[in-house]
Amino acid sequence: MVEFTLDGARVSAPEGELLVHAAARHGTFIPTLCHDEKLDPYGGCRMCLVDLEGAPRPVPACAQRVREGMVVSTNGETGALRRTLTEMLLAEHLSPNPGGRPNELTDLAEELGAQAPFLLPDAAREPYEDRNRLMGYDPGACILCNRCVRYTQEVMQCSALVFEGRGAEARVVPTHGHSWLDTECELCGGCLSVCPTGAIHEQFLGGSPAGHERALRKTKTTCTFCGVGCQIDLNVDPETKRIVKVTSDPSYVSNEGNLCVKGRFAFNFVHHPDRLTRPLVRGDDGKLHPASWDEALSLAAAGMNGVKERHGAQSIGLLASARLTNEENYLLQKLARGVIGTNSIHSCEAT
């Protein structure tokens, strides 16, 4: 532990902690834009500048580690600087809400009461089109914070995105201008998830969602696709009761907010028109026909009981599923053993 002074108060923090996190634990929230806990300290956007006694100029709190005896002030001139910086970014921020994702820049502007003083004449950048149907990139929203590219290099290690050009020309592109589908991109959406402005955003199959992510109802649950068990948030449109997108939060232990293509994008099967919506029973014509639940259940029970009477319980098998919950699998084996009277319950996915 080290002790240091934060806006006049003595505070302590574990050695080596980043100042921005130490300050937050003591209730002082220093705004950040290019910083992301998942990524190496970077210090690119200058939003988190603080005054450090003895330093020739303000330092970024997101890249500064706490040191014994340091004296930090977060509310001096750097406060005014933050406002100016925000205004400059807003002056180039043409599309504040491309995909309905939360926008850290406009949130910050609201908090600081900052507004775009004007729009830079050369702010408009060439639009970026891609034939992939999952993720879009809107250069008009991009503040060039480099979080996405750093995520691709440090976390995903996919080398699918690069930062290209300088100044007004600068933008983020998939390597050598290829479609994301033709790069090493695996469509995990990790770069999207760290983007603070929504410049990289989900594209929606079957039309855009009703409004903003914040209008959606989040339900935290567990991904259904593999044994990692990533924690996800289903973002549901309260009107249509359909899943609009899947997000995750860095605080979730097993996956720290990271997802893969399946967890993030493969939810449309839930609302697919092929879903079965009524019980079916096989008719005398040999075809399946819709039936009521009562009818289906009593036919199923009569069929099973018939086999049991004719051939004994051992002639009945049950196949459970790794897609079912623990509770459902428990009930299934209880049904096998306690109701039908057989131990023959297994699964195709036993490994």
Added chain:
Amino acid sequence: MGRGASTNSIPEIEDCRFLLVIGSNTTEAHPVLALRMKKAVRKGAMLVVCDPRKIWLTKIAKRHLQLRPGSDVWLINAMMHVIFAEGLQDDAYIAEHTEGVEMVREIVSRYTPEAAEAVTGVPAEDIRATAREYASERHAAIFYTLGITEHACAVDNIWSLSNLVLATGHLGYESTGLNALRGQNNVQGLNDSGANPAYYPGYQAAEDPEVLRKFSEAWGGVELTETPGYRLDQILSGLYDGRVKALYLVGENPGHTEPNAKHAAEGFEQLEFLVAQDLFLNELTEKYADVVFPASSFAEKDGTFTNTERRINRVRAGVPCPGEARVDRDIVVSFARALGADWPEYPDAESVWNEFADLSPNWNGVRYDRLQETGLQWPCVDRDDPGTRFLHAPRPARPNGRGKLWPVEYQPPIELPDAEYPLTLSTGRTLYHYNSATMTMREAGITDKQEDPFFEISVEDASALGLSEGDWARLVSRRGDLEARARISDRVYPGLVWMALHFAQAKVNWLTHDVGDPLIGTPEYKVSAVRVERASR
């Protein structure tokens, strides 16, 4: 080592200093877990990948042991050979916490690295170096998955790895252990909750009269059979020989995922009665089901899944079931009642969980109110137990406190290539799909990335056959044939072709054979002999 579960936890991976990934294409099968491996390597850890293919992880690996499919036991035994020959084993751990080392020591003395090179194709020096690095690094962990378990010799493979772990004492503390990466999302929980012929919930043996008495009492005095149940492979073969006359099939598609799939589908013809419960119809249920219950997706129900690190996580309903579809829990309860059972009211998922937890000592402390934020890892025996991040601490979790080493001899794969079928076919999964892909093939944005069935073939084999990238070719085995596009790749070596499991129109399981491991019945998906021919289309 007793339970088929990962000994250690996902967050610990990033602090491993040495990772041995064997038979796991982690970036595709467990992508987010692989991020921790990538992070560990970024933090300076050494990664060694054992896989017949040049999978993605080999890019960041210090070494790639490109072994021939099915030769895992040779490789591991040779590593053990080096460890004993050079005195790198952990004698204190062996003496205090294991039994059976002598037999293993004797057997592996015959598995020299030089002989291993001839069988596995891995240079002897690489085997030596890997054995030394693994044995001398305290925070060294092993990760394996279906690559290792989907062989006829699956149990042998796991034993040989567990021998390696025990002989070097890599067990019972952080960032080490033997980590089975579970394939499907709730395979861990499926087994934990007793959907297994050999075990009641919580791995309580189905042949133990004490267990039967306990469950009978808890379930209202029902009589419980002592007759052993059938495993999957026995159920399917029972369709032919008439042992099995009716099936209740929940969310499964054996016509697709089972090896020798055509044979399995034919078995369904013989059934007297089939009840299916699923999200979608498939070819099997459409043709053979007598009754189909429309079921729920994960997004529509409450409950829990258990992940590969034994963590019980909550599942919460976010949307209603479509139409008259119902959550599976309600369907099973209604079906039990229709069958005449006198079951209690199960008003919610929690009430079912509590019944399971009350009956299962290692889950007893896991209750919904404790699962809200981060879940809990079993074993968790009471409410004060914080759960278990790593197993076998302070000593192996066996009744006598000793981990058992078990001598394992190499068994050649059942079907080796010959003149008629000169290539080895290995199978696996790809990132973009999930098993039979009844869910993921319905995702347009994802099928953009990968749609036509393809197989991987080496440059050498492709040019010998006159195949170019993307050409259609026919793969033929003793059991069937299919067409797929050639993907010419240095991921496979000459003599090996590889294909994914997911394609409905070209099911690779038409080609594989259904001889399984005699003990656990895991079918050998990984190695079959095939020939490749140019296709006319």
